[in-house]
Amino acid sequence: MIVSENVIQKVNGHNIAAPKGFSAGGIHCGIKHKKLDLGLIVSDVQASAAAVYTTNQIQAAPLTVTKESISKEQLLQTVIVNSGNANACTGTQGMADAYEMRSLVSQKLGISDHLTAVASTGVIGEMLPMDTVRSGIQSIQADSTLKSSIDFSQSILTTDKVMKNTTYRFEVDGKEVTISGTAKGSGMIHPNMATMLGFVTTDASIEPEALHEALKNAVDRTFNCITVDGDTSTNDMVLILANGCAENSTLKPGHKDWGVFQEALRIVCEDLGKMIAKDGEGATKLIETKVTGTATDEDARKIAKTIVGSPLVKTAVFGCDANWGRVMAAVGYSGVPIDIGSLEIYIGPVCVVKEGMPVSFSEQDVIDYLKHHEILIEVKAGNLEGYGTAWGCDLTYDYVQINASYRT
Template sequence: MTTTVLALKRISGNNIVSPIGFKATGIHCGIKHKKNDLALLVSEVPANVAGVFTTNAIQAAPLMVTKEAMQQTGKMQAIIVNSGNANACTGQQGLKDARLMQQKAAEKLGIAPALVGVASTGIIGEMMRMEPIVNGIQKLEPSSELEGSILFSQAILTTDTVTKNTAYSTVIDGKKITIAGTAKGSGMIDPNMATMLGFITTDAKIESVHLQAALKTVTDLTFNSITVDGDTSTNDMVLVMANGMAGNNSLTPAHPDWEQFTEALHAVSQDLAKMIAKDGEGATKLIEVEVSGAITDIEARKIAKTVVGSPLVKTAIFGCDANWGRIIAAVGYSGATLDPNAIKIKIGSTTVVENGEPVPFSEAQLLIYLKQPEVKISVDLHQGIGKGVAWGCDLTYDYVQINATYRS
């Protein structure tokens, strides 16, 4: 995918309601002790929708309900989200509860239940307390102002330390179109289809079938290229709503501005993916692994994700240890085609391996680099033209502490 730098504009005050016709809000309804835990995102008109979901065989009730809704209409006008309880592994009662959330949100907005998506995140295996949710839905008053977007992005968080928002605009058919996104995700991130929760809005006009194809392609390059801890959640999903209110001609792969749209979607998705990786539970560093010279792009991404997901690499980066042996070992067990005698590895701008052999370097100089909040590892296999990038974070004492006491 090429980069159309001049066609994209990063929007300051980026938020999920930047595109025309979207409103959002979030409140504390009582699932959590204090923090916001119930959120609502609404389009003024039914929007075409696309979604990608977890590949975990155990899937939470909200995913099932959302998939059902998408299959019925191919459209979505609202998404109701709760944090603090995943509503996963909760059987038939869990499905009833997810459908009740859908129904009550629909009644609040005066729309059909099939136009409402449902998402939940939090503890797995606990039954939902529906009274605070039902009462809370009645109190939700979505707004097109920045405050509504902030409240929404806060209400979907679990162990996240920061909210994750981004937005871009571009011009299609002479019309300004905007794509914005917000996400949550900090642990249990190795999605293989989506991320913990991601919501993207756009006022572009595009049919669901083409939106789905674009999202799938972009997801492989962004959300599927992050890992925090190697776990895949039961609740992962990314949903995109396109309400068409910008007034452009309907986008298809044959449209002359198709690439501008996909670049904007890619930019939003990559921003959110990197924010999730950077905010990994207990993380102190964002790690980027760039692989070149692979047989294919797919193999390059596979290697990159293997390296960034290695617990030994992650702990070495946390400890500011230039232990490149852990990097080359991860490359070796990635399963990709390679020649051990052709590998080159760089940490930052410092070459540490050339032709599969060690290269003298200054440990003191590299220590200074490894203390930075973002660390880049480059691997060149010299086997082909395949390229790929993956993002992750270091593995710290705090990660163990957070997850050892998650239910406490």
């Protein structure tokens, strides 16, 4: 469904607690040396809930606990998040710690345990300092102010340089609906969930099954189309809460405004995904790749993800090297059938390949374009209807330095 841009309005002062009935907060509890490291989101009422998770076979304890919570009734009322420690590869004690976090928050708010989700991010293989976490949970408070939402967004960061937040408003049945998102992620980022956490809140009323389907579709076209370094982590999820406080008639497929909600959710996820790609560890440039002409949209996304994930493409962009052959090679090994005779490649506005063959172009024009902070690579892979986009970043000396000393 095509939705007019003026139907969905971007809101300034991005606030994960902007939707009606939500509050948030973040504090420093002592997991990290100085920075905020414990965050809380609370809904005034039980909310429809859905999540998608990392595809890594090794999954951290908080994911198991959150999956269990959501599977109970597809409802949540709160989310507790810590950064600085992933609580991954921590065995039975790590699982017990994640359950204890869930129980402590639920007791604090006077709700059933299964209405609390748990998320963690940080170093793998270290036990949570539970005395610190317990005192932090007792101390943390949530409200709907912008400052408290900023505190939450800061509390979930690890190697990120910047916060990632976005908010939109639209109407359902003439009722104003707000949808907000915040995320963290900078390294160990690769399609199919990576070392990232994403949280979305909305005051829309929506059936849980429909919410899950909408989230899955949005993530497939956004978060699963970003890559920084090809690594997929153990902890990551995107989670959405919809508490119905906008008092619209319940959204589901067939509702006249269902398409508007789906598009608003997709835009929120795309905003956050692009922010993550742009904030890749050591990155200086955002790379966007658009692919057309394939048999399916999935094929186009696969080619686009292969290009932005190529270390040789990423280093060429970093070094301002007009090496179109690296792009062409990535198209070829993506595994997607292409019409070589129709293949076209553009780096920014400059066509470098046409009908599968190199064309004469100004090397200096491409070099000058690659000096920009946002780079567009476009590929026509045939004459069919498939279309896809992916986002990534350049690969720099700083990426190696950051990850060579991550634990020190």
